[in-house]
Amino acid sequence: MVSIVKKIKSFILPMRVTGKYMVKKPFTVMYPREKAVVKKRWRGLHELAFNKCVGCGLCRMACPNKCIDYIYPEGLDPRDKKNLKFRRPAIDWGHCIFCGLCVEACPTKAWYHTPRYKIYATSDSRLDLIRTPYELAVEEDKRKTYEDELSKIRDLMQTDLLEAAVGGEWEEIIKKLREKWRDLWYMKLDGKLDEKTWDEKAREIEKLVLDIIKQASLP
Amino acid sequence: MTDPVVGIISIILGLIGDTLDELFELLGLPKWLYLPTFIAAVTLTFLLALVLDILFIIWMERKVIGRIHHRRSITETGPVGFLQNVADLIKLLVKEDVYPANADKFMHYASPILIASIAIIPAVLIPYGPQTFFMRMSTSVVLFFAIATLVPGIVLLAGWAGNSKYSTIGAFRAGLQLISYEIPLSLSILGVILMARSLDFYRIIEAQSNVWFAILQPLGAFTFFVVSLMELERSPFDIPEAEGEILVGWRTEYSGLKFGLFYAAEYFKFFIASAAFTALFLGGWHGLFFDSVIYFLLKMHIVMLVMIWVRVTFFRPRPDQLVRISYTKLIPLAILNLLWVVLINPFVLPLLY
Known part of the structure; x- marks a missing residue:
């Protein structure tokens, strides 16, 4: 008798499982037409509270993929330790794994995740995935949109994100170009170069870097 | 109470009969051809209904299996994917x-x-x-x-x-x-x-x-x-x-x-x-x-x-x-x-x- 009951159960149990799923809402999200419902703890694209940030450098230390580096505002000397608190982080979403460690490490809670998940780059430039602090800023007055790629490169030349973005055989070349650019920058900060020659010379190097990035971005 | 479907079926049969009547008068076809044509027309009508039902059954089967697999199954062709089977049929025909x-x-x-x-x-x-x-x-x-x-x-x-x-x-x-x-x-x-x-x-x-x-x-x-x-x-x-x-x-x-x-x-x-x-x-x-x-x-x-x-x-x-x-x-x-x-x-x- 017990075995008969067991056998009947062995028929009913799987039918119950499949029947439960038959009336459930399907898991699939019809993506372009429907928006994905994001959980509260979803780690989406970052935003930066520009005024809260103190430039402590903990997020860069925490980053396992080394995709955070700092940018100093115009006219500030990075060699001066007093200026450390004015630097702000730039992030390379192309290398970011969205682990959330930078958000966790931030002592002032300047970093945080938004529920946004759409991330894309145009086919000819990896530059779109690297965001400067001015693009990440929450505050309206700090936010800045770049007119062209060259002006974005001007800011990003301070960071080592460019090397990582191109990778491979180009990495060394970019490193050398950046060193050259930094010497020029320091000369300008020391007052050995006037504004116009600095601009011309730096622009030359930046154009080279942009060319290399575009070359490396090609499939 | 009489079956309401019987009324619908008799209306369909009447429509087929009327159409055939007019067609025979118009073309002047011989009378002995009437019965076979009528039977063929009725059979085709019911076969069409059967095929429509079978299209629905195939659609239901694909949908139910999809739901049990926790996915959506066919959605794109026609309303709720209903015309997908018609598309498959055309594919098989060509x-x-x-x-x-x-x-x-x-x-x-x-x-x-x-x-x-x-x-x-x-x-x-x-x-x-x-x-x-x-x-x-x-x-x-x-x-x-x-x-x-x-x-x-x-x-x-x-x-x-x-x-x-x-x-x-x-x-x-x-x-x-x-x-x-x-x-x-x-x-x-x-x-x-x-x-x-x-x-x-x-x-x-x-x-x-x-x-x-x-x-x-x-x-x-x-x-x-x-x-x-x-x-x-x-x-x-x-x-x-x-x-x-x-x-x-x-x-x-x-x-x-x-x-x-x-x-x-x-x-x-x-x-x-x-x-x-x-x-x-x-x-x-x-x-x-x-x-x-x-x-x-x-x-x-x-x-x-x-x-x-x-x-x-x-x-x-x-x-x-x-x-x-x-x-x-x-x-x-x-x-x-x-x-x-x-x-x-x-x-x-x-x-x-």
């Missing part, structure tokens, strides 16, 4: 006609046509409503199952005509399946025949006006259900066309329209098996308040839904396990049901008719 070298050409082309046409014949023997049936005869149950038994024979033929090892293996598996399900099938319907004291579908359905036979003889209903799954060659008993073992079994070498005909035959069989289950065990057209074709179709589609549900849930046994299940489980169950019917027959007599 495909190139290929036939294997050294195959028996006549049998290769004849078997899809034979199987599709024979599979649909039993549909005329089932009464769908108290006034809606194609024919009545005193031995319709016997004829029904005799014709239904023909199909595996043609499957054997089709597999042999495919001239491929997979189709031959599949065909012989179909033969094996036939010998394993035929006995419990006959035994399980014997209980119904004994209780209704008739071999006529119409009388059997009339006998269930108070209580369904599925309630009076649940063992018989269960056996018949399992056996009809075997006859349909549907999962979990899709041994003759076991994907992943022998490709698609006996229809490996058939493509395009020939495959389409096999596919249609499969769903004709599906339609007929669930109709037979409804007529034999679920009380046919009997329902709440009035008797109608609507109840018959509703019950039939629920049976189909359960069959699809079973298809997704259980896995396929080995061929030898199938024979063992059939001979050691289903035949004793059917005989037990027969004994049960003999026992309770005197007591349920006042409940019938």
Whole structure:
């Protein structure tokens, strides 16, 4: 008798499982037409509270993929330790794994995740995935949109994100170009170069870097 | 209360008759041609309705399987993906006609046509409503199952005509399946025949006006259900066309329209098996308040839904396990049901008719 009951159960149990799923809402999200419902703890694209940030450098230390580096505002000397608190982080979403460690490490809670998940780059430039602090800023007055790629490169030349973005055989070349650019920058900060020659010379190097990035971005 | 569907059907028949009348007058055709044309027109109309229903059944099957897999299944073509089957049909129609070298050409082309046409014949023997049936005869149950038994024979033929090892293996598996399900099938319907004291579908359905036979003889209903799954060659008993073992079994070498005909035959069989289950065990057209074709179709589609549900849930046994299940489980169950019917027959007599 017990075995008969067991056998009947062995028929009913799987039918119950499949029947439960038959009336459930399907898991699939019809993506372009429907928006994905994001959980509260979803780690989406970052935003930066520009005024809260103190430039402590903990997020860069925490980053396992080394995709955070700092940018100093115009006219500030990075060699001066007093200026450390004015630097702000730039992030390379192309290398970011969205682990959330930078958000966790931030002592002032300047970093945080938004529920946004759409991330894309145009086919000819990896530059779109690297965001400067001015693009990440929450505050309206700090936010800045770049007119062209060259002006974005001007800011990003301070960071080592460019090397990582191109990778491979180009990495060394970019490193050398950046060193050259930094010497020029320091000369300008020391007052050995006037504004116009600095601009011309730096622009030359930046154009080279942009060319290399575009070359490396090609499939 | 009269069946509202009868009114709709008579309107359709009247429309066909009127159209033909005017057409004959307009073209001046001879009078003896009228009856064959009328019959052809009516048959085509009902076939069209059947094909539409089968499109719906295929859509339902794909949707239900998708839902059980926790996905959406077809969504893009037409409203809720309904036109996807039409698109598939068009694809099958325009495909190139290929036939294997050294195959028996006549049998290769004849078997899809034979199987599709024979599979649909039993549909005329089932009464769908108290006034809606194609024919009545005193031995319709016997004829029904005799014709239904023909199909595996043609499957054997089709597999042999495919001239491929997979189709031959599949065909012989179909033969094996036939010998394993035929006995419990006959035994399980014997209980119904004994209780209704008739071999006529119409009388059997009339006998269930108070209580369904599925309630009076649940063992018989269960056996018949399992056996009809075997006859349909549907999962979990899709041994003759076991994907992943022998490709698609006996229809490996058939493509395009020939495959389409096999596919249609499969769903004709599906339609007929669930109709037979409804007529034999679920009380046919009997329902709440009035008797109608609507109840018959509703019950039939629920049976189909359960069959699809079973298809997704259980896995396929080995061929030898199938024979063992059939001979050691289903035949004793059917005989037990027969004994049960003999026992309770005197007591349920006042409940019938």
